[in-house]
Amino acid sequence: MPLSWALLASLLLAIAGYLIGRSRAYATAGSDIRSLHSRPTYHGASVALMTLTPAIIVMIAASILRMAEVLSPEIVSLVGLLALAAAIAGLGWSITRIGVEYQARNTVERIVMGVLIFCSSIAILTTAGIVLSLIFETGNFFQQYNWLDFFFGTEWTPRFQGNSELGVLPLLWGTLYISLIALLVAVPIGMFAAIYMSEYASKRVRGIAKPAIEVLAGIPTIVYGLFALITVGPMLRDYFAEPMGLGSSGSSVLTAGLVMGIMLIPFVSSLSDDIINAVPQSMRDGALGLGSTPSETIRQVVLPAALPGVVGAVLLAASRAIGETMIVVLGAGAAARLGLNPFEAMTTITVKIVSQLTGDNDFAAPETLVAFALGLTLFVITLGLNIVALYIVRKYREQYE
Numbered sequence: 001m002p003l004s005w006a007l008l009a010s011l012l013l014a015i016a017g018y019l020i021g022r023s024r025a026y027a028t029a030g031s032d033i034r035s036l037h038s039r040p041t042y043h044g045a046s047v048a049l050m051t052l053t054p055a056i057i058v059m060i061a062a063s064i065l066r067m068a069e070v071l072s073p074e075i076v077s078l079v080g081l082l083a084l085a086a087a088i089a090g091l092g093w094s095i096t097r098i099g100v101e102y103q104a105r106n107t108v109e110r111i112v113m114g115v116l117i118f119c120s121s122i123a124i125l126t127t128a129g130i131v132l133s134l135i136f137e138t139g140n141f142f143q144q145y146n147w148l149d150f151f152f153g154t155e156w157t158p159r160f161q162g163n164s165e166l167g168v169l170p171l172l173w174g175t176l177y178i179s180l181i182a183l184l185v186a187v188p189i190g191m192f193a194a195i196y197m198s199e200y201a202s203k204r205v206r207g208i209a210k211p212a213i214e215v216l217a218g219i220p221t222i223v224y225g226l227f228a229l230i231t232v233g234p235m236l237r238d239y240f241a242e243p244m245g246l247g248s249s250g251s252s253v254l255t256a257g258l259v260m261g262i263m264l265i266p267f268v269s270s271l272s273d274d275i276i277n278a279v280p281q282s283m284r285d286g287a288l289g290l291g292s293t294p295s296e297t298i299r300q301v302v303l304p305a306a307l308p309g310v311v312g313a314v315l316l317a318a319s320r321a322i323g324e325t326m327i328v329v330l331g332a333g334a335a336a337r338l339g340l341n342p343f344e345a346m347t348t349i350t351v352k353i354v355s356q357l358t359g360d361n362d363f364a365a366p367e368t369l370v371a372f373a374l375g376l377t378l379f380v381i382t383l384g385l386n387i388v389a390l391y392i393v394r395k396y397r398e399q400y401e
Contacts, residue, residue: 002061006080010055010087014048017091022045023096038105046104049111050094054086134379138184144366150373156336158356158367166370168377170336174346175378178257178332179321181342184315185261191310197269198276199298210273217266221326228259228331236343247343249333254342257329260324263297263315271316275309278304308392316390319382325350349374 022044029036036043059118060078098104142150145166153167197206233250236258242248251292279302303310325348333345334355356371363369 002373003062003080003083006055006083007059009084010052011033013087013091014052017047017051017094018044020095020201021045021098024095025104028099035100037101037103041099042104042108042265043102045089046102046107046111047094047098049108051087051091053111054090055083058086084207131379134372134376137369138376140364141366141373143367144369150370154338156168156352158370164367166366168374169351171340171347171349171352171374171378173338174253174328174332174336175322175348175350175381177342177346178260178348179318181254181257182260182264182321183314183318185258186264186268187314189261189263190317191272193265193269194276195270195298198273199294200301207239210270213269214266216263217270219263221263221324222330224259224263226257227328228327232259233331241343244343246341249343249345251331251333251345252343253332253346256328257342260327263324263327265319267317267320268313270322271313272306272310275306275313278309279305311389311392315385318385321346322378322382323350324348325354349378353378 022040024034025036025040025043029040033040038046058079064081145164150166150168152169153165154169155165155167156170157165193209197210201209229250231253233255236252236255237248237250241249241252283301283305284297287301288294292300328348328351332347334347334351335345336347336352337344339346353371353374356368356374361368
């Protein structure tokens with residue numbers, strides 16, 4: 001039996017179990033419903049949950065074993081019957097438990113709590129799966145390629161025919177360089193916009209300005225990339241790079257950094273605005289009552305109080321910048337090089353991850369496995385940013401009664 005049909009049959013059994021359980025509870029209570037430990041609705045819900053839960057557990061376990069290639073396709077075809085049998089067994093057993101002393105409400109709450117715990121564990125298990133897959137594939141890569149050449153190499157020239165140079169430093173430099181420019185654009189503009197909207201703007205202006213800024217967050221990154229390719233890149237080339245003799249290409253670090261910074265403005269602005277508004281009004285009133293000007297109050301009271309949250313907003317923007325791909329592809333090019341000229345084309349780690357996994361490549365070759373090493377490197381960088389931000393937040397956090 002297919003799993004879809006088994007799931008549908010289990011749902012129908014659960015609905016029928018709910019009606020049967022509730023009716024049986026009414027029949028058990030007789031004329032005095034208060035004699036029951038739990039309301040009849042809980043008895044019905046208990047039967048329904050104990051009918052559906054075993055079937056779902058069987059299906060999830062079979063799916064996991066199938067993905068791990070432990071079960072053969074022939075056996076998987078029998079899982080539907082096994083799940084349906086589990087649902088029928090759960091239905092029969094739960095009906096027999098209905099009685100005056102049966103604590104159906106506690107049973108329902110325990111099952112619901114188990115479901116909530118399972119849902120909460122999905123994120124943790126997903127993260128663990130991602131990290132483990134990166135670690136295992138990176139280990140396979142370093143068995144074929146020297147880790148010293150990877151971490152300290154200054155050339156990136158992958159060749160599937162051999163003699164590849166897979167040094168990560170040019171990619172790492174391009175990633176940090178473009179992200180730094182993006183943050184230099186996004187953080188000041190976003191912070192000043194947040195300060196204006198939270199401290200100076202009227203409700204009418206705020207109601208118009210904040211949604212207008214947040215529209216930027218909904219624009220697809222490919223559109224930002226086209227904007228960089230068609231407008232920003234040629235403008236920087238014609239008015240700055242060529243007259244100054246620094247380059248003649250529209251693809252550059254500065255192009256990608258500026259457009260990425262524009263994209264990050266709503267991330268910094270919206271989060272910082274909410275954080276600044278969360279600072280207690282009594283602190284502002286106290287500072288103003290002591291003779292501080294509004295600007296002094298913002299600089300010396302509001303911003304220090306909101307610093308932990310602002311650090312989180314900047315961290316989110318930094319993580320978003322490090323993981324961006326399309327803007328870099330269209331705005332900065334794909335040249336892996338070390339340099340300080342912001343009008344030169346460079347690339348980032350994410351771009352090369354995509355390029356190394358695109359096309360008909362040999363998955364066991366180091367030129368393909370290097371994508372996992374790059375992904376693990378990017379993960380470690382992001383984790384380091386989180387650790388630094390957590391340290392700053394704990395150091396400067398203040399508690400308000």
